[in-house]
Amino acid sequence: MIKLKTKEQIEQIRQNGIIASKLFKYLKTVIYPGITTMEIDRIAEVFIRDHKAIPSFKGYEGFPCSICASVNEEIIHGIPCKRVLQEGDIIGIDVGVLKGGMISDSARTFAVGEIKPELQKLMDVTETALYKAISKVRPGAPLNDIGGTVEDYASQFRMGVVRGYCGHGVGFENHEDPEVPNYRFRQGKKKLMPGMVIAIEPMINLGDKDYFVLDDGWTVVTVDGSYSAHFENTVAVTEKGYDILTIEPEDLAEIKAKFKMP
Numbered sequence: 264m265i266k267l268k269t270k271e272q273i274e275q276i277r278q279n280g281i282i283a284s285k286l287f288k289y290l291k292t293v294i295y296p297g298i299t300t301m302e303i304d305r306i307a308e309v310f311i312r313d314h315k316a317i318p319s320f321k322g323y324e325g326f327p328c329s330i331c332a333s334v335n336e337e338i339i340h341g342i343p344c345k346r347v348l349q350e351g352d353i354i355g356i357d358v359g360v361l362k363g364g365m366i367s368d369s370a371r372t373f374a375v376g377e378i379k380p381e382l383q384k385l386m387d388v389t390e391t392a393l394y395k396a397i398s399k400v401r402p403g404a405p406l407n408d409i410g411g412t413v414e415d416y417a418s419q420f421r422m423g424v425v426r427g428y429c430g431h432g433v434g435f436e437n438h439e440d441p442e443v444p445n446y447r448f449r450q451g452k453k454k455l456m457p458g459m460v461i462a463i464e465p466m467i468n469l470g471d472k473d474y475f476v477l478d479d480g481w482t483v484v485t486v487d488g489s490y491s492a493h494f495e496n497t498v499a500v501t502e503k504g505y506d507i508l509t510i511e512p513e514d515l516a517e518i519k520a521k522f523k524m525p
Protein backbone atom coordinates (compact mmCIF):
# COMPACT_ATOMS: atom_id res chain seq x y z
CA MET A 264 0.00 0.00 0.00
CA ILE A 265 1.31 3.43 -0.92
CA LYS A 266 1.39 5.76 2.08
CA LEU A 267 1.12 9.42 1.09
CA LYS A 268 2.97 12.03 3.15
CA THR A 269 1.76 15.37 4.49
CA LYS A 270 3.61 18.63 3.77
CA GLU A 271 5.06 18.52 7.30
CA GLN A 272 6.28 14.96 6.84
CA ILE A 273 7.87 15.89 3.50
CA GLU A 274 9.64 18.84 5.18
CA GLN A 275 11.04 16.48 7.82
CA ILE A 276 12.33 14.15 5.09
CA ARG A 277 13.97 17.19 3.47
CA GLN A 278 15.70 18.09 6.75
CA ASN A 279 17.06 14.54 6.88
CA GLY A 280 18.02 14.61 3.21
CA ILE A 281 19.98 17.82 3.76
CA ILE A 282 21.98 16.09 6.51
CA ALA A 283 22.81 13.32 4.00
CA SER A 284 23.73 15.87 1.34
CA LYS A 285 26.09 17.66 3.74
CA LEU A 286 27.54 14.28 4.70
CA PHE A 287 28.29 13.50 1.05
CA LYS A 288 30.07 16.84 0.67
CA TYR A 289 32.15 16.04 3.72
CA LEU A 290 32.92 12.51 2.53
CA LYS A 291 34.21 13.92 -0.75
CA THR A 292 36.99 15.54 1.28
CA VAL A 293 38.00 12.30 3.06
CA ILE A 294 37.63 9.65 0.34
CA TYR A 295 41.21 9.20 -0.82
CA PRO A 296 43.51 6.22 -1.38
CA GLY A 297 44.39 4.68 2.00
CA ILE A 298 41.10 5.12 3.84
CA THR A 299 39.11 2.00 4.73
CA THR A 300 35.40 1.59 4.15
CA MET A 301 35.04 0.99 7.91
CA GLU A 302 36.58 4.41 8.60
CA ILE A 303 34.11 6.02 6.18
CA ASP A 304 31.28 4.25 8.01
CA ARG A 305 32.51 5.59 11.34
CA ILE A 306 32.81 9.14 9.99
CA ALA A 307 29.30 8.92 8.54
CA GLU A 308 27.77 7.61 11.75
CA VAL A 309 29.38 10.33 13.88
CA PHE A 310 28.30 12.99 11.36
CA ILE A 311 24.68 11.80 11.35
CA ARG A 312 24.48 11.46 15.14
CA ASP A 313 26.07 14.93 15.56
CA HIS A 314 23.04 16.17 13.62
CA LYS A 315 20.76 14.50 16.19
CA ALA A 316 19.71 11.90 13.64
CA ILE A 317 20.05 8.13 13.32
CA PRO A 318 21.56 6.13 10.45
CA SER A 319 18.44 4.19 9.47
CA PHE A 320 20.24 1.29 7.79
CA LYS A 321 22.00 0.25 11.00
CA GLY A 322 20.30 -2.93 12.20
CA TYR A 323 17.79 -2.82 9.32
CA GLU A 324 17.10 -6.49 8.57
CA GLY A 325 20.35 -7.15 10.44
CA PHE A 326 22.60 -4.83 8.38
CA PRO A 327 25.61 -4.24 10.66
CA CYS A 328 26.73 -0.73 9.64
CA SER A 329 25.54 2.86 9.17
CA ILE A 330 26.18 3.13 5.44
CA CYS A 331 26.44 0.77 2.49
CA ALA A 332 29.88 1.08 0.89
CA SER A 333 30.11 -0.66 -2.48
CA VAL A 334 33.51 -0.66 -4.17
CA ASN A 335 34.17 -1.24 -7.90
CA GLU A 336 32.31 -4.40 -9.03
CA GLU A 337 30.08 -4.18 -5.94
CA ILE A 338 26.75 -2.76 -7.08
CA ILE A 339 24.96 -2.07 -3.77
CA HIS A 340 24.74 -3.21 -0.11
CA GLY A 341 28.51 -3.46 0.41
CA ILE A 342 29.34 -3.89 4.11
CA PRO A 343 32.01 -1.48 5.44
CA CYS A 344 35.14 -3.41 6.43
CA LYS A 345 38.93 -3.17 6.65
CA ARG A 346 39.26 -2.88 2.87
CA VAL A 347 41.67 -0.09 1.98
CA LEU A 348 40.62 2.07 -0.97
CA GLN A 349 43.12 2.25 -3.82
CA GLU A 350 43.83 4.92 -6.42
CA GLY A 351 41.45 4.31 -9.33
CA ASP A 352 38.65 2.70 -7.29
CA ILE A 353 35.09 3.94 -7.31
CA ILE A 354 32.86 3.68 -4.25
CA GLY A 355 29.12 3.98 -3.91
CA ILE A 356 27.94 5.28 -0.54
CA ASP A 357 24.27 4.81 0.34
CA VAL A 358 22.75 6.30 3.47
CA GLY A 359 19.40 6.49 5.20
CA VAL A 360 18.80 9.27 7.72
CA LEU A 361 16.10 8.89 10.39
CA LYS A 362 14.91 11.90 12.36
CA GLY A 363 11.51 13.15 13.49
CA GLY A 364 10.01 9.77 12.64
CA MET A 365 10.86 10.10 8.94
CA ILE A 366 13.58 8.64 6.70
CA SER A 367 15.50 9.97 3.68
CA ASP A 368 17.46 7.68 1.35
CA SER A 369 20.25 8.82 -0.96
CA ALA A 370 23.46 7.60 -2.57
CA ARG A 371 26.43 8.96 -4.48
CA THR A 372 29.35 7.27 -6.21
CA PHE A 373 32.79 8.77 -5.58
CA ALA A 374 36.08 8.48 -7.44
CA VAL A 375 39.09 7.47 -5.34
CA GLY A 376 41.96 9.62 -6.62
CA GLU A 377 42.41 9.52 -10.37
CA ILE A 378 40.08 7.13 -12.21
CA LYS A 379 39.97 5.81 -15.79
CA PRO A 380 37.87 7.91 -18.23
CA GLU A 381 35.50 4.95 -18.78
CA LEU A 382 34.70 4.94 -15.06
CA GLN A 383 34.06 8.69 -15.09
CA LYS A 384 31.72 8.04 -18.02
CA LEU A 385 29.94 5.29 -16.05
CA MET A 386 29.44 7.67 -13.12
CA ASP A 387 28.28 10.50 -15.40
CA VAL A 388 25.79 8.27 -17.23
CA THR A 389 24.36 6.94 -13.96
CA GLU A 390 24.00 10.39 -12.41
CA THR A 391 22.50 11.81 -15.61
CA ALA A 392 20.05 8.88 -15.78
CA LEU A 393 18.95 9.72 -12.23
CA TYR A 394 18.22 13.37 -13.03
CA LYS A 395 16.58 12.56 -16.38
CA ALA A 396 14.29 10.17 -14.50
CA ILE A 397 13.51 12.74 -11.78
CA SER A 398 12.59 15.20 -14.55
CA LYS A 399 9.70 12.88 -15.50
CA VAL A 400 8.12 13.02 -12.03
CA ARG A 401 4.77 14.81 -11.98
CA PRO A 402 1.22 13.91 -10.87
CA GLY A 403 -0.45 11.59 -13.35
CA ALA A 404 2.81 10.38 -14.92
CA PRO A 405 3.08 6.59 -15.12
CA LEU A 406 5.71 4.98 -12.89
CA ASN A 407 7.15 3.52 -16.08
CA ASP A 408 8.29 7.00 -17.15
CA ILE A 409 10.98 6.74 -14.46
CA GLY A 410 12.37 3.31 -15.26
CA GLY A 411 11.86 3.71 -18.97
CA THR A 412 13.95 6.89 -18.92
CA VAL A 413 16.81 5.20 -17.05
CA GLU A 414 16.67 2.16 -19.32
CA ASP A 415 16.59 4.14 -22.56
CA TYR A 416 19.34 6.53 -21.55
CA ALA A 417 21.83 3.97 -20.19
CA SER A 418 21.24 1.51 -23.04
CA GLN A 419 22.51 4.07 -25.54
CA PHE A 420 25.94 3.63 -23.97
CA ARG A 421 25.67 -0.18 -23.91
CA MET A 422 25.85 -0.15 -20.14
CA GLY A 423 24.01 -2.77 -18.05
CA VAL A 424 20.98 -1.56 -16.11
CA VAL A 425 20.56 -3.71 -12.98
CA ARG A 426 17.02 -5.10 -12.83
CA GLY A 427 16.88 -7.17 -9.65
CA TYR A 428 17.03 -4.16 -7.30
CA CYS A 429 15.07 -0.98 -7.62
CA GLY A 430 13.90 2.30 -6.18
CA HIS A 431 10.95 2.40 -3.79
CA GLY A 432 8.62 4.45 -1.69
CA VAL A 433 10.33 5.82 1.42
CA GLY A 434 9.56 8.00 4.44
CA PHE A 435 7.99 6.10 7.31
CA GLU A 436 10.18 3.06 6.57
CA ASN A 437 13.40 2.43 4.65
CA HIS A 438 11.41 0.62 1.99
CA GLU A 439 7.76 1.17 1.16
CA ASP A 440 5.49 0.67 -1.84
CA PRO A 441 5.63 1.25 -4.71
CA GLU A 442 8.62 -0.46 -6.29
CA VAL A 443 10.36 1.89 -8.71
CA PRO A 444 12.37 -0.24 -11.14
CA ASN A 445 15.00 1.15 -13.49
CA TYR A 446 13.22 -0.38 -16.50
CA ARG A 447 9.67 -0.61 -17.88
CA PHE A 448 7.58 -3.21 -16.05
CA ARG A 449 4.09 -4.63 -16.21
CA GLN A 450 2.63 -2.81 -13.19
CA GLY A 451 4.36 0.38 -14.33
CA LYS A 452 1.14 1.89 -15.62
CA LYS A 453 0.40 2.96 -12.03
CA LYS A 454 0.29 6.73 -11.84
CA LEU A 455 2.29 9.07 -9.62
CA MET A 456 0.25 11.30 -7.31
CA PRO A 457 0.97 14.29 -5.07
CA GLY A 458 2.18 13.26 -1.61
CA MET A 459 4.05 10.21 -2.87
CA VAL A 460 7.71 10.13 -1.79
CA ILE A 461 9.98 7.81 -3.74
CA ALA A 462 13.67 6.94 -3.87
CA ILE A 463 14.89 6.85 -7.47
CA GLU A 464 18.17 4.97 -7.76
CA PRO A 465 19.71 3.78 -11.01
CA MET A 466 22.40 1.10 -10.61
CA ILE A 467 24.39 0.82 -13.80
CA ASN A 468 27.21 -1.53 -14.75
CA LEU A 469 29.96 -0.82 -17.23
CA GLY A 470 29.44 -4.35 -18.55
CA ASP A 471 26.58 -6.82 -18.35
CA LYS A 472 23.51 -6.23 -16.14
CA ASP A 473 23.77 -9.62 -14.37
CA TYR A 474 24.56 -9.75 -10.66
CA PHE A 475 24.78 -12.11 -7.70
CA VAL A 476 24.90 -11.79 -3.91
CA LEU A 477 28.11 -12.67 -2.03
CA ASP A 478 28.19 -15.21 0.82
CA ASP A 479 27.94 -12.34 3.35
CA GLY A 480 24.25 -12.28 2.36
CA TRP A 481 24.35 -8.57 1.45
CA THR A 482 26.91 -7.46 -1.11
CA VAL A 483 25.51 -7.45 -4.65
CA VAL A 484 28.24 -7.74 -7.30
CA THR A 485 28.41 -7.92 -11.09
CA VAL A 486 28.82 -11.40 -12.60
CA ASP A 487 31.36 -10.22 -15.18
CA GLY A 488 33.39 -8.21 -12.65
CA SER A 489 32.65 -4.93 -14.41
CA TYR A 490 32.45 -1.83 -12.24
CA SER A 491 29.11 -0.41 -11.18
CA ALA A 492 27.79 3.05 -10.19
CA HIS A 493 24.80 4.06 -8.06
CA PHE A 494 23.18 7.45 -7.56
CA GLU A 495 19.99 7.99 -5.57
CA ASN A 496 17.74 10.81 -4.42
CA THR A 497 14.52 10.88 -2.45
CA VAL A 498 11.89 12.82 -4.40
CA ALA A 499 8.39 14.02 -3.49
CA VAL A 500 5.64 14.22 -6.10
CA THR A 501 4.08 17.70 -5.83
CA GLU A 502 0.96 19.25 -7.41
CA LYS A 503 3.15 20.49 -10.26
CA GLY A 504 6.06 18.11 -10.59
CA TYR A 505 8.99 16.95 -8.50
CA ASP A 506 10.70 18.15 -5.32
CA ILE A 507 14.16 16.68 -4.66
CA LEU A 508 14.50 16.23 -0.88
CA THR A 509 18.11 15.03 -0.66
CA ILE A 510 19.85 18.07 -2.19
CA GLU A 511 20.47 21.30 -0.30
CA PRO A 512 18.05 23.96 -1.65
CA GLU A 513 20.94 26.32 -2.49
CA ASP A 514 22.44 23.65 -4.79
CA LEU A 515 19.26 22.96 -6.75
CA ALA A 516 19.66 25.67 -9.40
CA GLU A 517 23.10 24.38 -10.34
CA ILE A 518 21.88 20.77 -10.53
CA LYS A 519 18.87 21.75 -12.66
CA ALA A 520 21.09 23.68 -15.07
CA LYS A 521 23.72 20.94 -15.25
CA PHE A 522 21.18 18.23 -16.07
CA LYS A 523 18.85 20.46 -18.10
CA MET A 524 15.89 19.79 -15.84
CA PRO A 525 12.46 21.47 -16.13
Ligand code: MG
Pocket residue numbers: 357358359368369370462464495
Ligand atom coordinates in the same frame (compact mmCIF):
# COMPACT_ATOMS: atom_id res chain seq x y z
MG1 MG B 1 19.66 4.02 -0.66
Ligand code: MG
Pocket residue numbers: 368430431462464495
Ligand atom coordinates in the same frame (compact mmCIF):
# COMPACT_ATOMS: atom_id res chain seq x y z
MG1 MG C 1 16.92 3.20 -1.77
